[in-house]
Amino acid sequence: MAGLPKLPGLTFTDPTLTSYHLSQTFNVCNGYKIPKSSFVGVGNRELDSHSVKYVTSTDPIRYDPSLTYGKTKDVPLQMFKPHYALYDQKCLTFKAFFKQGVVESPNEYYRVRHVNIIYFLEDDTITVMEPKTPNSGIDQGRLLKRHKIPKYEDGEFWHWKDLAVGKNIVFYGIVFHMVDCDVFTREYMASQGLIMADAEQLPPDPYTQNRLLHSQQNNFTKTPSADDKFRRFLEYDGKILKFKAIWDDRDSEYGDIRKYEVLYFLADDTIAVKEIHTKNDGRDPYSQLLRKTKLPKIWTDRPDNFPSIYLEFSDDEVTEYYQPKDLRVGETIFVLGRKMLLYDCDNFTRNYFKKALCMEQGVAIDISEKPKPPPEKKIPPHDGIGSLEDSLQNTLTFMPKPPRKDVVKQILNANKYLRYEMKMEDIHPEDSIRRFVLFYSLADNTCKIFEPPIENSGIIGGKYLKSSLLAKPNSNPLDPDYYSPIDFYIGAVITVFQQRFIITGADLYVYRYMQANSSKFPCEVIENIRNYMFNQGHLKDDIDRQVIDSQEDIKKVERAAIGKELEYTKTEMDRCLERFNIAPIGDDPQYPTELVKEELVMPEHNVPPFGIQPVNNECAYPITTPPIGSLACKNEAQRIATTEYDTEEEKIKKYYDKVLREHKHICENPPVEEPPKEEDCLIKERKAKCVKFADEKCEC
Template identity: 30%
Template sequence: MAVRNPRLPLLPGYGSNPLIGKKNFGVRPIFTSVDKVNMLVDKAEGVNRVPSLYCRKQAPDLPTWIMYDKNILHFQAYFQQTLHEMRSSAHILRKVDIFFFLEDGTIKVIEPKTENSGLSQGTLISRQRIRLPFSTDLYYDVLDLNIGREITFYGKVFKIVNCDNFTRVFLNRLGINVPDPQPWPDAVERSPDTTRPPKHRPFRQFLDFDRQVLRFYGYWDDRDTEFGTIHHLELHYFLADDTMEIKEVLPPNSGIEAGPMFLKRMRLPRKIPPHIEMTGGPQHASYGPADLSIGAVVNVYGRKVVLTDCDPFTKEFYRVTYGFDTFTPLPIPRDESSECITTSTSERQLPPWNGYGSYDDSAENCRTVEPKAPHRDFIKFLHKDRVGFDSHILRFAARLINDNPDDARRYFIVKYFLCDDTIGIFELGERNSGFKGGKFFRRDKMYLPDVDFFVPKEPPAYTDKDMWVGNELVINKHRFLLIAADEYALRYMELHPNEYPMANIALIMDKIRRTLASQQNGYKNFVAKYMDAVLPNKKELMSVRCFKQALKEIMCEKMTEHEYLTLIRHFRGDIGKEESPRREMIRSLVFTALSRGLWDERARLLEGLRHADGGGSGALPPARLRQLLRAHRLPLAGDLVDCMLDVLEKDENCNIIYEDLMSFLDFQTRPVFNLTEADYQKVVRHAPPVKDTECKLWSEADTLIKEGFVNWEAFLCQLNLEHLVKEQTN
């Protein structure tokens, strides 16, 4: 570089430096050949001072930005920063991470961020090539960075103390020896100075224990004074500055005006001499963490505060710091005066119910002068209200039990609403019976019989646990016998066996198992007696009547009708062999919709189904099948499509067999049902039963159950009492 003459002005033409006045400093393009392909590179070969990892002509001659892409050397270093504004120390130590990018020789320096450090940390030197000190054309390279070396970046001297494993291996492969890691300057062991005590450093304590608070629970017994009571307190000790605060915990509706603080945040002295004023004088020793523990008594300016318990963080702090292992909480003395006041206030007795209106409405009017509507259980309403096809309504068929022979022919529907625990009863009127039918009892909460209604507390009412087939309900002096249930009610109770023991197959099997085990040769005689009752062509099936008779002989009156029904449904052996009325009714609704929409493209639909079934399994997922039906423009409503997919045959993976769908849509086997819109509402949308056709539907379903078959072998296998036969035989 030429030296400029100071006598000449700094203008173009007066100096010998060719860079003066130049505006474009772009990299000179250089062509090279890589694998016989001409490429444009940013610098010529031989600029990098790093020796090659391989011998010549043993590896492809590639540029460094390809060979060392994303290869970074990581060093740990520190530098000292001089402090002119602090007398206590002349400098502070700052730790940094140095990253060297092998692809282009750039360097980046980052200081890890420390919380509440008071320093602007982060990226100290952005990624760039850094020149060597006192040099204009040489830059820092791999050979200049190693453990133990001091490097200078823009006037700051960095001492490298460590590197990662990749950096150590890379330098060793280059033939460079990497020393062992060096300790940080603050980790070097120093001989203690016994001549002077250790200096208290509040800022260091603040950095180490900021936002760490010890919490104790205690009380102050003030019953010795007039109108005194026991004050429940909560003590907070701040480890950052050895201060504490005390708050008083007041029970709700105590009638006591809460103060801001029992003790504001401050250093609490252990003892204050009487002649020293609080605003002046020398400082005295204050309470520290070693003075606080469960059972300790803290003197808060003459008030004795007893500590009884602490939170989990405080227990862990004392376990680690002081080695405490036992934290047994202490009891708090009982204040009988405050308990009497609280008890008399909380146990408020309402006047007896007079029977007018509902109990909730009357009780709400007694609690307040302003008339308000009774509060409902809104959370239960959200979970048990109608959600799509899930109505959360349990429907049961019932008969009226009395001495009148005309009432024996009457048929009732009992509906239990899970959202608010109310019951509604409807009568299905029969033609020329003399009974009109319709609403028999309006929807309301039905109370148990033989209870005293005119009491302050609400009398017990029927719940969903009382709704099962075979139970008797006495409602307004009318006795109803539940004789059947719809499919939704049975299925809902079977899906929630923990709430309904009558539909819990595990409890029912355990009851049968214990009864057979308690009888002498009970299981052996039970199996031998009904061994010949199975079907001759299918040994695993038994008729429902024989199965029910066998269970009644051993269980007697220990099982209810609903439990028999649960067993028959669980071990049913003829599922899918007979067309159910619901399938044919849904099929009739589908054909009605297809006829109205003038749709007859079964061949095209079959072609689309086979094209979608690439594996040839013969089944498709319900979501994919619903998408294909929409693509082929079937004029069916969404709820009707869901009901149709529900009654189609499925494989073991719950995929729908589309051959059954094609037979379902076969116009040559059109169903003979002639359904109306009311039937559509009843079958598809699960509307409440309002006609006696619902009675016929339930009677047909009940007939299918009674005339069906039970898998006898599956029942004995789940009973699992084979060991009793061996023990009784031996």
């Protein structure tokens, strides 16, 4: 029948086959798949692979070695434990917290709640437990019952692979932050290849911490102070520490620097602040800014729930008050929100700090305001109308005034000009023959330029530039640098309103002016003008005068050399002068060789110091000189003869030659008298040289 063709009427079916489904190979027990030991094919038919036909001698599965080697001992099968039995009562525990918002409560805005997230490995269910806190007022315990928690809306559930320390997970819109896990959880995660992070610290609940703090404060008791107020009153009554302070309120509208006086009362540690009023300061004369009270050091330190509208501070709310050690010169204190700088104190305060507190007060601070410098005056640019000096003078004062002029300079240098010859730089060929004369006025430093006419050239000449100040190119327009005589020399190039000129000559007065004022000109400019004047032949008179002066100097040197070459023999007069230690007139620097009316012979002797009487140096032959005649009294012929042939040096030489001849005649021809004896001369010499001391007799 298997070989029949598949045609209608030739197909036959087995009527016993009623089930054509494929048999399953697993049995499901309690949700777990258990493999079947044997199974059949479609329609409960035996499979062909189970027949002996498919068994071969080399088939390792169908081959039974017991047929060949005999029966062996059966190896016990490993006990199979299902998933629910293997992970029974095994859980992963994580510590976590979440924040719960609190509305309409003045004491708290949110709460931090600590929970434990427990994951059951046997059926992948999760539960959330919150440890109970005594007197919390919250229904704590199991927050989320045990079940599979969906992760997304597509049906996926949270798995242990999604849990980790430091991770946020969301259960039904509540965000839990996991901070730690137990030891079993860390070991299990590590065995599965997941390493847990380090443990984090659970944040405290602010409301719980606040209640704990109040409960601890209530356990403390306050001990009364040992300070005796009555004793302090008797000892420190009337003793006040005075400080000078300022309050800088310029940051606010209509604010100003105001001065105050800070008074610290040692009797009860209170502070008062008085305002220092000045005359006509425009402020209400209030006596005190702060009455006598204890001043808190941190004036903003108060509880949030303190009813400041109807209740004042007490010692319970203020942590610290100002004490004397907090008041130092140079420090800033807060007077109920006002920053005051202490800049000075009185002598009693300084002594109290030095002796009682062993502290030195600082040096007084100078708070006087320094005058502000006047704003810089900006000079407007010159508009081109009028001179620069006139425009600048109009900006200095409200009422315009003419600029000041040097009247003395104008009077001394009136109509004095320095003239220079110039030519244009060759720009056009027709300008090469043009010449110009520059007049520099010494009275007002202005320059004017004239052009001489040239016949039959078409150049009519005339005024080229009126008297004006010539500014140098590239100078500051508001403070220009003007041309001066030191800029004018032969070959110099000057710019006159963008027209360049070359100086080719100057007159002799320019050189004479430079000689008279050589300190005002550089040496190069004077040398340049001198060379030009020498080349032009204007210095012939100077050269002749210099030649005459040099010849006269040569004659003087020759006349002085004549007396030096003669050999001078000593006369009796020279010996007499040497005997009395009298130097010749020409050798004594105190008496120069010139005409004098006193005696020409001046005695010289060395006087020993201390207790010596004056020496008698009277000469036996006194020398007198006749008076010198005045040259002004001579007649015209004598005056002409003396001035024409004799110079002043020759006159002096002739006079002294006459005097020496008279002295020589007196010494060689003494008056006819009996010559003195030799003994008398010795006596006279002894008298001349006799010296008398205070304690001794006269000795020679």
